[in-house]
Amino acid sequence: MAALVPVTRPDELIARLTAIVGPRGMVTGDDLAGRPATRGGNAPCPARALVRPADTSEVAAVVAACHAAGVAIVPQGGHTGLVHGADAAAGEVLLSLERMRAIGPVDTAQRVMIVEAGAILSEVQQAARDAGLLFPVDLGARGSATIGGMTATNAGGNGVLRHGMMRENISGLEAVLADGTIVDATNQLIKNNSGYDLKQLFIGSEGTLGIVTRIVLRLCELPSEEATALVALDRFSTVGELLRRLERETRGALTAFEVMWPDFYEAVAGPEALPRPPLALGHGYYVLVEAGIPSEELGENLANLLEEGLLADAVIASSEREREELWTIRDDVAQLRRFGSLRAYDISLRLADMEAYLADLRTRIATRWPGARLWAFGHLGDGNVHVAVHVPEDAGEVPKDLDALVYAPLQALGGAISAEHGIGTEKKGWLGISRTPAEIALMHGLKRALDPANILNPGRVIDAAPGTREGRS
Ligand SMILES: Cc1cc2nc3c(=O)[nH]c(=O)nc-3n(C[C@H](O)[C@H](O)[C@H](O)COP(=O)(O)OP(=O)(O)OC[C@H]3O[C@@H](n4cnc5c(N)ncnc54)[C@H](O)[C@@H]3O)c2cc1C
Numbered sequence: 001m002a003a004l005v006p007v008t009r010p011d012e013l014i015a016r017l018t019a020i021v022g023p024r025g026m027v028t029g030d031d032l033a034g035r036p037a038t039r040g041g042n043a044p045c046p047a048r049a050l051v052r053p054a055d056t057s058e059v060a061a062v063v064a065a066c067h068a069a070g071v072a073i074v075p076q077g078g079h080t081g082l083v084h085g086a087d088a089a090a091g092e093v094l095l096s097l098e099r100m101r102a103i104g105p106v107d108t109a110q111r112v113m114i115v116e117a118g119a120i121l122s123e124v125q126q127a128a129r130d131a132g133l134l135f136p137v138d139l140g141a142r143g144s145a146t147i148g149g150m151t152a153t154n155a156g157g158n159g160v161l162r163h164g165m166m167r168e169n170i171s172g173l174e175a176v177l178a179d180g181t182i183v184d185a186t187n188q189l190i191k192n193n194s195g196y197d198l199k200q201l202f203i204g205s206e207g208t209l210g211i212v213t214r215i216v217l218r219l220c221e222l223p224s225e226e227a228t229a230l231v232a233l234d235r236f237s238t239v240g241e242l243l244r245r246l247e248r249e250t251r252g253a254l255t256a257f258e259v260m261w262p263d264f265y266e267a268v269a270g271p272e273a274l275p276r277p278p279l280a281l282g283h284g285y286y287v288l289v290e291a292g293i294p295s296e297e298l299g300e301n302l303a304n305l306l307e308e309g310l311l312a313d314a315v316i317a318s319s320e321r322e323r324e325e326l327w328t329i330r331d332d333v334a335q336l337r338r339f340g341s342l343r344a345y346d347i348s349l350r351l352a353d354m355e356a357y358l359a360d361l362r363t364r365i366a367t368r369w370p371g372a373r374l375w376a377f378g379h380l381g382d383g384n385v386h387v388a389v390h391v392p393e394d395a396g397e398v399p400k401d402l403d404a405l406v407y408a409p410l411q412a413l414g415g416a417i418s419a420e421h422g423i424g425t426e427k428k429g430w431l432g433i434s435r436t437p438a439e440i441a442l443m444h445g446l447k448r449a450l451d452p453a454n455i456l457n458p459g460r461v462i463d464a465a466p467g468t469r470e471g472r473s
C-alpha cells in the first residue's frame with residue numbers, strides 16, 4: 001500500500017522553505033513567471049516556487065520539507081538539457097543549484113577537483129587549466145551547463161572517444177535523498193571496491209533518485225600538443241576504416257571524430273553560412289578530427305591517407321583561430337533553424353548499421369511528408385548520431401509519427417533512443433525500444449526504494465509504477 005503523506009497548505013510550505021533558504025533564496029510570483037517554463041521558450045514558469053539553497057544542508061532541509069508536504073521537486077542546473085527533464089509543471093517546486101557554484105580545491109597530486117553542483121562547465125574547465133590540468137568532458141553548452149546537470153544526465157560531448165562520459169570522470173559525489181538524508185560518497189580514490197558503488201545510482205538518473213550537491217571530478221594531464229583537421233570522404237564504408245587507422249596512427253591520442261553528412265555540411269559551411277568553406281561542398285562525408293599529437297604528425301598521417309585514396313580531401317588548422325573555426329562549423333547547429341522548425345534526435349547504433357538506417361529513415365520521412373528535410377551529424381567515434389528533421393509547417397501534428405519512424409527501427413538493431421541527452425519527459429514513452437522489460441522493472445524497483453513517495457522529478461525517465469503515489473499535489 002502507498003505511504004500516506006501529510007498535505008500542507010501551499011502558503012505553509014512556502015513559508016517553511018523561505019525560513020530555510022531566506023528571502024534571497026526564494027523566487028515566487030512575477031519573478032518566477034519571468035523565468036521560462038522550457039529551455040528557450042516564452043511561456044512563464046508555472047512552478048509553485050523556485051528555491052535556491054546556498055549549501056547542502058539547505059538542500060537537505062528543502063527536500064525534507066517538500067517530502068513532508070508531499071510536493072514534487074524538480075532539480076534544475078543550467079536548463080540546457082534537451083529532453084525537458086528540468087521543466088517544472090504547476091504545483092512542483094523547482095530546486096535550482098545556481099547559488100552553489102564553488103569550484104575547488106584542486107588536488108594536483110591526486111588529480112581531482114571538488115565542485116558544487118551548480119558550477120558551470122566552462123569555469124570548471126578554466127579552473128582545471130589554471131592548475132595545469134584538464135577536465136576533459138566538453139560540450140557546446142559549456143557556458144551554462146552545470147556539473148550537477150551533467151552528472152544527472154551522464155553528459156557526453158566532444159571528447160568521449162578518449163576520455164569517456166561524465167561517469168568515467170567522476171570519482172565520488174554527495175547527494176541528498178528524497179527524505180533529506182545526505183549521502184556523502186565523495187570518494188577520491190581511483191580504486192575503491194568497498195561494496196556497492198553508490199555514486200552510479202545518481203549519475204545518469206536525471207534527478208529521479210537524489211539531488212546531486214557536490215562532485216569529485218577526475219582530472220588528467222593537459223595535452224602538450226593538439227592537432228585539428230577537417231577531412232572529406234566519398235563512401236561511408238571508409239568512415240569506420242578511417243577511425244581505426246587514425247586511432248592506430250595517433251597511438252590512441254584521437255580525441256574527436258565528428259562526422260557531418262553532406263546536407264549538414266552544406267547548411268553550416270555553404271554560401272548561406274560561410275563566404276568560403278574550408279573544404280568544397282559535394283563530398284560524401286566530412287569528419288572533424290582532433291588528436292593530442294603535433295599538427296605536423298597529423299598532417300603526415302592525413303597525407304598518407306590521401307595518397308592511399310582513403311580520403312578525398314583534407315585541411316589542417318595551423319592556429320588556434322583556425323581550430324575554433326573548424327569547431328564552429330561542427331557546433332553551428334543553429335544554422336538549421338533557417339529551414340524552419342526542427343525536431344532533434346540523439347541516437348546510438350552500431351557503425352555498421354548507421355548508413356542503411358539513415359537511408360531508410362530518409363526514404364520513410366520523404367514518403368510520409370514530401371518536402372521534409374533531414375540532417376545528420378554527430379560523435380560518430382562513439383556511435384552517436386544526431387538527427388534533425390524539418391517537416392513542412394502545414395503537415396499538421398507530426399511529432400508522434402516522426403518519433404515512431406526514428407525510434408521503432410532501433411529496437412531490431414540494438415540501438416539506443418538516447419545516446420547522451422537522457423530521457424526526461426520527451427522520450428519516456430519509447431524507453432522499451434532500448435531497455436528490456438526486466439531492466440525497466442528494476443528501474444521501477446530502484447525508484448520505489450529510493451523515493452517511495454515519488455517526489456523527486458516525478459514523471460521523468462519512468463512513470464510512477466503501480467503502488468506508488470503520483471507525488472504531485
Ligand atoms: C548547444 C547545446 C549543446 C549540447 N551538447 C551536448 C553534448 O554534446 N553532449 C551532451 O551530453 N549533452 C549536450 N547538450 C545537452 C545538455 O547541455 C546536457 O544535458 C547537460 O548535461 C545539462 O546540464 P544542465 O546543468 O543544463 O542541466 P539541466 O538542463 O538543468 O537538467 C538536466 C537534468 O538533470 C537534472 N538535474 C539538474 N541538476 C541536478 C542536480 N544537481 N541533481 C540531480 N538532478 C539534476 C534535471 O532535473 C534534468 O532532469 C547540449 C545542449 C545544448 C543547448
